[in-house]
Amino acid sequence: xxxxxxxxxxxxxxxxxxxxxxxxxxxxxxxxxxxxxxxxxxxxxxxxxxxxxxxxxxxxxxxxxxxxxxxxxxxxxxxxxxxxxxxxxxxxxxxxxxxxxxxxxxxxxxxxxxxxxxxxxxxxxxxxxxxxxxxxxxxxxxxxxxxxxxxxxxxxxxxxxxxxxxxxxxxxxxxxxxxxxxxxxxxxxxxxxxxxxxxxxxxxxxxxxxxxxxxxxxxxxxxxxxxxxxxxxxxxxxxxxxxxxxxxxxxxxxxx
Amino acid sequence: xxxxxxxxxxxxxxxxxxxxxxxxxxxxxxxxxxxxxxxxxxxxxxxxxxxxxxxxxxxxxxxxxxxxxxxxxxxxxxxxxxxxxxxxxxxxxxxxxxxxxxxxxxxx
Numbered sequence: 138x139x140x141x142x143x144x145x146x147x148x149x150x151x152x153x154x155x156x157x158x159x160x161x162x163x164x165x166x167x168x169x170x171x172x173x174x175x176x177x178x179x180x181x182x183x184x185x186x187x188x189x190x191x192x193x194x195x196x197x198x199x200x201x202x203x204x205x206x207x208x209x210x211x212x213x214x215x216x217x218x219x220x221x222x223x224x225x226x227x228x229x230x231x232x233x234x235x236x237x238x239x240x241x242x243x244x245x246x247x248x249x250x251x252x253x254x255x256x257x258x259x260x261x262x263x264x265x266x267x268x269x270x271x272x273x274x275x276x277x278x279x280x281x282x283x284x285x286x287x288x289x290x291x292x293x294x295x296x297x298x299x300x301x302x303x304x305x306x307x308x309x310x311x312x313x314x315x316x317x318x319x320x321x322x323x324x325x326x327x328x329x330x331x332x333x334x335x336x337x338x339x340x341x342x343x344x345x346x347x348x349x350x351x352x353x354x355x356x357x358x359x360x361x362x363x364x365x366x367x368x369x370x371x372x373x374x375x376x377x378x379x380x381x382x383x384x385x386x387x388x389x390x391x392x393x
Numbered sequence: 394x395x396x397x398x399x400x401x402x403x404x405x406x407x408x409x410x411x412x413x414x415x416x417x418x419x420x421x422x423x424x425x426x427x428x429x430x431x432x433x434x435x436x437x438x439x440x441x442x443x444x445x446x447x448x449x450x451x452x453x454x455x456x457x458x459x460x461x462x463x464x465x466x467x468x469x470x471x472x473x474x475x476x477x478x479x480x481x482x483x484x485x486x487x488x489x490x491x492x493x494x495x496x497x498x499x500x501x
Contacts, residue, residue, distance in 0.1 A: 160466070160467050160470040160473070161467045161470070162466060162470055167470075170474060174477055177478070177481070178477075178480070181481040181484065182484075185484050185485050185488050185489075186488070188485065188488060188489050188492060189488040189489065189491055189492040189495075190492065191492065192489055192493050192495075192496060193492040193495035193499065195496070213437075215433075230433075231429065235425070238425055239422070239425070242418070242421050242422065242425070243418075245460055246414060246415075246417075246418045246460075249414050249459075249460045250411065250414060253407050253414065254407075256407060256410075257406065370462075373461075374461055377456055377457075377460045377461045381453055381461075384449060384453060385449060385453070388428075388448075388449040392428060392432055392445050393442050
């Protein structure tokens with residue numbers, strides 16, 4: 138970087154050897170942006186594949202009040218996600234996922250506050266806000282684990298499906314969902330739920346690991362010795378991206 | 394480094410920037426609350442989905458622009474991030490049309 142040139146006096150900036158920051162962003166930040174573009178394509182691939190399969194299945198045509206689970210049409214998401222921990226049997230559509238959304242947005246705010254404190258080299262505040270961000274991430278992952286567990290175990294009543302076994306139509310009650318059968322709708326619906334929220338959850342998990350690393354290096358004075366808190370900013374970009382993806386998953390998986 | 398990042402040492406101790414952060418937080422929170430309100434008060438249809446998608450893009454604009462600071466980067470960087478998103482639009486249009494064709498072939 139330019140700072141290293143000052144030790145040898147007046148040296149011309151090295152245009153092709155890292156002396157100049159292209160696009161006025163440091164190497165690390167630029168590469169994080171380009172990584173995030175590629176990650177955007179991966180998530181878009183998953184969400185658009187969901188759209189393809191969603192549009193190739195019949196939609197539910199009746200009124201929401203009379204909705205029952207069936208593998209013959211695509212379910213209404215608010216009828217699937219209506220459980221909240223400790224409130225067994227109470228129908229609270231989308232409340233839990235709303236809480237999760239709020240937690241993730243809030244952890245994004247504490248992250249950007251940590252970045253802002255880093256600009257001022259305010260170590261105590263970076264530590265404080267990084268801890269809040271880590272806590273928010275862990276809470277989100279915990280909520281998601283509960284939601285998955287509920288989705289896998291299913292409702293008390295289950296759903297009766299008709300299927301062709303050895304040339305005979307038989308009826309069978311199934312509970313919950315896995316990759317091959319699904320009480321809430323077509324099996325593809327559960328598959329996309331597991332893949333999309335699972336892939337996002339993996340990103341949150343690696344984000345938490347990175348945040349813990351940043352917290353550790355801040356707390357041990359690593360960035361003070363280096364004289365720059367830019368690493369907080371780079372990991373911050375990743376964390377905001379995870380929040381951004383959730384905004385899209387929330388709309389296209391839970392609302393539409 | 395110092396001459397590259399003008400925001401490294403803010404004069405007011407970062408108070409103005411923190412104000413922007415909290416303003417963005419309230420905008421995101423209110424938009425999400427509105428989405429919930431619309432989810433349970435409006436009949437399902439084309440209009441509702443359009444409103445949801447527009448609100449999602451507004452939220453994305455605030456997250457990317459303010460939290461990820463893209464609004465304050467140089468123009469060339471902004472465009473090199475935003476323009477590749479056109480590929481996503483193309484893929485979305487292509488596969489939604491394809492999905493409807495599969496539906497027609499299977500159920501009509």
